[in-house]
Amino acid sequence: MAEKNQEYPFAPANGYTRSDQESGGLSAEELKRKKKIKIAIYVVAFVIFQVIVITAFSLTVMKVKTPKLRLENTQLQTLTTNASNSPSFDGSFSTQVRVKNTNFGPYKFEATTLNFNYGGATVGQVVIPKGKAGMKSTKKINDVTVVFSSTQLPNSAELGSELTAGTLTLSSSARMNGKVELMLIMKKKKSTNMNCTITIDVAQKTVKSLQCK
Numbered sequence: 275m276a277e278k279n280q281e282y283p284f285a286p287a288n289g290y291t292r293s294d295q296e297s298g299g300l301s302a303e304e305l306k307r308k309k310k311i312k313i314a315i316y317v318v319a320f321v322i323f324q325v326i327v328i329t330a331f332s333l334t335v336m337k338v339k340t341p342k343l344r345l346e347n348t349q350l351q352t353l354t355t356n357a358s359n360s361p362s363f364d365g366s367f368s369t370q371v372r373v374k375n376t377n378f379g380p381y382k383f384e385a386t387t388l389n390f391n392y393g394g395a396t397v398g399q400v401v402i403p404k405g406k407a408g409m410k411s412t413k414k415i416n417d418v419t420v421v422f423s424s425t426q427l428p429n430s431a432e433l434g435s436e437l438t439a440g441t442l443t444l445s446s447s448a449r450m451n452g453k454v455e456l457m458l459i460m461k462k463k464k465s466t467n468m469n470c471t472i473t474i475d476v477a478q479k480t481v482k483s484l485q486c487k
Contacts, residue, residue: 342374344470361434362424371415375407383452398422446470
């Protein structure tokens with residue numbers, strides 16, 4: 275009895291079945307999806323990084339701080355006092371005016387008047403000319419001479435008691451106006467106030483203390 279020839283379907287020439295091709299197609303789609311996810315993560319990370327940089331830049335470089343106006347190195351030059359029936363004083367001292375600028379840009383200030391007072395009355399004045407304190411630096415105006423006198427005092431009763439005790443206390447005040455320049459394109463107005471107390475030792479004819487705030 276002759277055996278029947280059993281026929282078998284031919285296998286694909288490339289050696290892969292349909293299921294293998296479909297599996298390979300899904301893997302390619304999965305790779306594309308993962309690639310897109312990576313790109314999205316990189317974009318989000320870059321945006322977050324930019325936001326952090328801009329925020330830090332705004333809080334440091336672009337933040338405008340108020341400059342400081344102070345007196346330093348005050349030395350008494352002359353002093354004449356009278357603690358008797360008509361208490362009085364006349365004198366002069368030299369001082370250094372400092373404008374401290376902590377900004378990332380120069381501070382250009384206008385001419386400023388420094389008032390020196392006793393008992394609420396002005397006993398001396400000096401004008402600081404307009405100038406500029408550089409970026410993160412201190413402008414020092416040296417050898418500023420101040421002449422003070424009690425001739426304008428309305429009442430000298432308190433003065434007599436203080437001179438008898440051996441001291442003379444003067445206060446100094448000023449308001450400086452100016453502008454801070456940032457990145458050569460932005461200008462912001464900034465004003466600073468100065469309040470100093472100068473205590474003079476009458477007997478020794480020296481500046482006993484200088485306190486500014």
